[in-house]
């Protein structure tokens with residue numbers, strides 16, 4: 001529970017966890033307004049469940065934050081302070097202009113909420129395996145791929161082919177976005193560009209603000225099914 005001195009002190013002193021702070025924290029978790037950027041449409045709940053198992057079988061890029069405050073490390077152990085783990089998301093994905101400070105009311109409420117959904121005992125950091133080298137994956141069942149699209153991609157990208165219901169206009173229409181890839185990425189097979197986007201998100205010089213999917217978040221088999229569904 002290494003958030004910042006003040007927030008941690010509050011909880012240890014038993015003054016933390018007031019119902020109103022937890023409620024406010026939960027609202028912030030669910031709403032894009034946590035970020036001051038008018039261009040942000042993401043909330044924490046866009047990418048993280050708060051229940052032990054994501055509802056409706058959703059496939060999120062990020063782990064469920066159930067028990068998050070009980071973990072001893074985050075992002076595969078690369079982050080050792082919870083607030084830094086949160087701020088990485090806040091700045092990279094939610095267009096947060098500057099990181100949340102531990103004593104800010106918003107930040108404290110969010111912390112109280114995360115503690116309130118962490119009833120379990122201390123636990124090691126969860127594994128986080130980033131696929132660095134992008135290679136082809138075997139295609140799998142397109143029917144499963146339709147499910148994977150709905151469970152993993154649709155919240156942000158909307159319906160296939162039209163983008164209907166997408167979270168933000170910035171999210172490309174799938175799979176049509178690949179129609180420009182021959183000009184944009186000459187000589188690179190289109191599926192590889194899509195695999196790279198899913199595995200690297202905005203990182204490794206890809207750009208944008210889509211999250212990356214680790215192996216734990218999305219298996220190669222489900223990715224292969226998704227590509228089959230998208231006709232790639």
Ligand code: HEC
Nearest residue numbers: 042043044047061062063074075076085086089093211212
């Ligand atoms: C666009 C998607 C996205 C958004 C929005 C987002 N995150 Fe994340 N977050 C991720 C991904 C991907 C990871 C890396 C996988 C993981 O560790 O869960 C991650 C990791 C984390 C971790 C480390 C979890 C662990 O056990 O390793 C915490 C804590 C976290 N996020 C909190 C938050 C909070 C709080 C918010 C809202 C302020 C937020 N995130 C917003 C995608 C997102």
Ligand code: HEC
Nearest residue numbers: 046152153156170171172177194197198207208209210211
């Ligand atoms: C949290 C929201 C979010 C989720 C979930 C998400 N995406 Fe994205 N994706 C975006 C946004 C926003 C963009 C445009 C900005 C960017 O490139 O990062 C994008 C862009 C893309 C692009 C186009 C890259 C380019 O520039 O040509 C592809 C391909 C893509 N996403 C595939 C997927 C697939 C497949 C899934 C499901 C496994 C998925 N995305 C899940 C938000 C998301």
